Amino acid sequence: MKLDCEVIRDLLPLYAEHIASPASTALVEEHLESCDACREELRQMQMPVPVQPEPQPDAPLKGIRKTLQKKSIRTVAAAVLAVLCAVALVFWMGTARxxxxxxxxxxxxxxxxxxxxxxxxxxxxxxxxxxxxxxxxxxxxxxxxxxxxxxxxxxxxxxxxxxxxxxxxxxxxxxxxxxxxxxxxxxxxxxxxxxxxxxxxxxxxxxxxxxxxxxxxxxxxxxxxxxx
Structure with missing residues (x-):
């Protein structure tokens, strides 16, 4: 008995989860042997669904904190470099002859x-x-x-x-x-x-x-x- 694809697709979720009755399972497998479209539908159902991480409530604050830390490091590095340059300039001026x-x-x-x-x-x-x-x-x-x-x-x-x-x-x-x-x-x-x-x-x-x-x-x- 050739069943309509729409009926088979209604059964596919149960078949994919292995909870269909033995009679329904036999009908679906018989149909899948001759229907490429339903086989593709079943393949799509069986693909793993990607899990999206839940948004963290403090994620924006963490981003701001990291940005401020990077700016602080750059500011300190620039200040240290300026001091070293000033010391080198004073030493050169003091010893230039x-x-x-x-x-x-x-x-x-x-x-x-x-x-x-x-x-x-x-x-x-x-x-x-x-x-x-x-x-x-x-x-x-x-x-x-x-x-x-x-x-x-x-x-x-x-x-x-x-x-x-x-x-x-x-x-x-x-x-x-x-x-x-x-x-x-x-x-x-x-x-x-x-x-x-x-x-x-x-x-x-x-x-x-x-x-x-x-x-x-x-x-x-x-x-x-x-x-x-």
Missing amino acids: APATAEQAQFWTYNRKEDGANLCILEAQGEGVWLEVEGGFSWGMENITVTAMHYRFPGVHRALLALVGSEASSASVTVSRTQVLTVVCADETRYYSDGQQVERFIVRVDPDGTVQYGYGTEEQYGSSFQKG
């Missing part, structure tokens, strides 16, 4: 006798200025060369110095009175001998062509010598 001019250095020299040795002392009295000895120092050297340096931002350097400790650079240099002190500045080079500023002159040219240099004034060596 460059060659000083002769006017900035404000040199002053004097002689002193100590332990039987005649010494010549050069002091740089400008604010934040110190003297760096080039190539090391030895009492046996004929010429000692120093460079006058200064801090680009002396006010920031003073504030940083108050935090980190005492000044490490020297504002004076001591040589013997027989040594010539060459002081390199940003705008000029100066020479000091026996506590006095001198000029550099060529003293003589030997017969073999060797040029002998000396340090002194024109009055000391005479105007006939060529300036070097």
